[in-house]
Amino acid sequence: DAGVIQSPRHEVTEMGQEVTLRCKPISGHDYLFWYRQTMMRGLELLIYFNNNVPIDDSGMPEDRFSAKMPNASFSTLKIQPSEPRDSAVYFCASTLNGWQGGSPLHFGNGTRLTVT
Amino acid sequence: SQQGEEDPQALSIQEGENATMNCSYKTSINNLQWYRQNSGRGLVHLILIRSNEREKHSGRLRVTLDTSKKSSSLLITASRAADTASYFCATVYFGNEKLTFGTGTRLTIIP
Numbered sequence: 001d002a003g004v005i006q007s008p009r010h011e012v013t014e015m016g017q018e019v020t021l022r023c024k025p026i027s028g029h030d031y032l033f034w035y036r037q038t039m040m041r042g043l044e045l046l047i048y049f050n051n052n053v054p055i056d057d058s059g060m061p062e063d064r065f066s067a068k069m070p071n072a073s074f075s076t077l078k079i080q081p082s083e084p085r086d087s088a089v090y091f092c093a094s095t096l097n098g099w100q101g102g103s104p105l106h107f108g109n110g111t112r113l114t115v116t
Numbered sequence: 117s118q119q120g121e122e123d124p125q126a127l128s129i130q131e132g133e134n135a136t137m138n139c140s141y142k143t144s145i146n147n148l149q150w151y152r153q154n155s156g157r158g159l160v161h162l163i164l165i166r167s168n169e170r171e172k173h174s175g176r177l178r179v180t181l182d183t184s185k186k187s188s189s190l191l192i193t194a195s196r197a198a199d200t201a202s203y204f205c206a207t208v209y210f211g212n213e214k215l216t217f218g219t220g221t222r223l224t225i226i227p
Contacts, residue, residue, distance in 0.1 A: 043217040107158030
């Protein structure tokens with residue numbers, strides 16, 4: 001089991017540019033989450049999917065953020081246009097039965113985004 | 117915010133000693149989980165305790181849950197240098213199905 005795979009590991013871009021972060025969840029997991037981690041705000045849930053369908057995107061900070069899950073093995077988080085305050089580590093995580101069932105989340109190693 | 121609060125924010129102990137971290141939360145929970153995060157890596161699930169449980173063990177880890185005080189503790193016995201990491205509690209609240217992470221405790225084990 002390769003675990004949750006995220007790419008790229010690091011992304012440095014200039015303000016105004018489009019950024020796309022990618023995630024491959026663990027095969028068979030039907031929940032996928034995008035979290036953002038900063039020193040000031042800790043870990044924040046941005047959006048989550050169940051069976052490729054977005055369930056709750058209330059954590060997405062602005063319309064500049066969008067996420068898709070075209071199939072069970074791939075998801076993207078896009079920021080367009082990017083701003084310096086978007087600088088953070090973005091994590092993707094997947095799980096089998098969701099939170100209420102107590103299934104643990106499996107996290108990728110994150111993408112460290114720096115917007116200059 | 118329904119975010120859990122870990123205490124202390126940072127902890128340094130000698131290798132071999134026990135480390136205790138605490139987590140407090142605000143409303144009734146379905147379950148509480150502890151995660152570890154090594155520097156530059158994603159979070160790793162350690163242990164889950166359900167609201168009807170009071171104590172669980174996993175290797176050198178012991179977790180307790182006191183729902184009357186809305187608090188949990190994580191005890192790591194016989195600490196090792198490899199235990200150096202940040203530890204987070206995460207809760208699933210009744211009525212809000214999202215897994216919400218606390219602010220974390222940064223644990224440093226001094227060889």
